[in-house]
Amino acid sequence: MPDRTEPGAAAGAPLLGGFADRRFAALHQAFADSLADGTELGASVAVTLEGEPLVDLWGGWADEARSRPWVEDTIVNVYSTTKTMMALTALLLADRGELDFDAPVARYWPEFAANGKDRVQVRHLMAHSAGLSGWTAPMTPADLYDWDKATALLAAQAPSWEPGTASGYHGMTQGYLVGEVVRRITGRTLGTVFREEIAGPLDADFHIGLGPEHDHRVADLVPPPPPVPVPGVVPSALLINMATNPMIDARATRTRDWRAAEIPAAGGHGNARSIARIHALLANGGVANGRRLLSEATVRRTLQQQTDGIDLCLGFHARYGLGFGLPGPWLQTPNPDSIFWCGWGGSLGLIDMNARTSFAYAMNRMSSGLLIDPRALGLAQAMWAGLAA
Known part of the structure; x- marks a missing residue:
């Protein structure tokens, strides 16, 4: 049992629950302060070390009216942090020999070979390098709930x-691309495979496709303020296409249609505890919750650099491994064997294999930046400081 602090008594901290190992007192205080000063509306943060939870904090409010507290089992849509769960599902199939990342996508999905895509490999899907950053045919928000239409358009x-x-x-497209490969191999949706073979065995409260019985637990995302234009920087046509075809409205996450749909790149619901619990699998060589789900060799494949350079869509320098971001200009880490991904508005999942640590942050007040949210980064830096103490 870790030497814990019980943070509910922290000065001025509203509705703060959970625990933190004493090594992470600075992280605990920073989180409490962000709730007290209004930086956060509602949020959660968690850290595991060698699979053991050392930080599990939550607090604030689940809605703008401050009528529902953010409690232990509150969950929230985490947008692109969902991609880490999608990647894990693909890694599981690869570990079993059912999926070859170096194979052409068309081996599993023959229709995908259309229009010169016969040599696109599965690893290109995993590393955002397949050339399909958005749909070229017009898409409506409702089309995101039509799996067959979304995947057929990408195949053509x-x-x-x-x-x-x-x-x-x-x-958005990565989830449909990888998800359709998973469906062609297994005969099941990616959300089903994830639930039955990852979230279920790890007893993790993360969902890709959320049933109505959970609606009362979901925190409302508060849309971010409009982004501030950067002088001299013109958004790329690829970025405009990705962001507006279809137009994404954060308030859609409050609807039953969005929650029920399996949107593997952006529609996952969970909290910091469930994200960190699942990511402990990667932090500890394929073992979590006393179970080995992946080989260590498969886990370490995530560190294999696939691309390194200016992202044609985002317009800044990015390094991608197999299904995850790698340390670089947008996230500097003290240990090289680290992988991560973040979600629109601020959520973050981070795995430090050298320290055998997973870190997660999920919140409902969204920020407008495309890079790592300062709230999440500050908490992650406090985690590393605590590990080094």
Whole structure:
């Protein structure tokens, strides 16, 4: 049992629950302060070390009216942090020999070969380098709930650049691309495979496709303020296409249609505890909750760099491994064997294999930046400081 602090008594901290190992007193205080000063509306943060939970904090409010407290089992849509769960599902199939990342996508999904995509490999899907960062055919928000339409359009579409030569962030499309490969191999949706073979065995409260019985536990996302234009920086056509076809409205996450749909790149619901619990699998060589689900060799494949350079969609330098971001200009880490991904508005999942640590942060007050949210980064830096103490 870790030497814990019980943070509910922290000065001025409203509705704060959970625990933190004493090594993470600074992280605990920073989280409490962010709730007390209004930086946060509602949020959760968690840390595991060698699979053991050392930080599990939550607090604040689940809605703007401050009528529902953020409690222990509150969950929230974490947008692109969901991609880490999608990647884990693909890694599981690869570990079993059912999926080859170096194989052409068309081996599993023959229709995908159309329009010059016959040599696009599965690893290109995993690293945002397949040239399909957005749909070229018009899409409505409701089309995101139509799996067959979304995947058929991508299968028919020509790539926007030569696949494998550069990354271009596949913000929404990556989930349909990887998810359809998973469906073709297993005969099940990605959300089903994830639930039955990862979340279930790890007793983790994370969902890709959420049943109505959980609606009362979901915190409302508060949309971010409009982004502030950067002088001299013009958004790329690829970024505009990704962000507006279809137009994404954070308030859609409050609807039953969004919650029920399996949107593996952006529609996952969980909290910091469940994200960190699942990511402990990667932090500890494929073992979590006393169970080995992946080989260590498969886990370490996530560290294999796939692209390194200016992302054609986002317009800044990015390094991608197999299904995850790698340390670089947008996230500097003290240990090299680290992988991560973040979600629109601020959520973050981070795995430090050298320290055998997983870190997670989930919140409902969204920020407008595309890079790592300062709230999450500050808490992660406090985690590393605590580990080093």
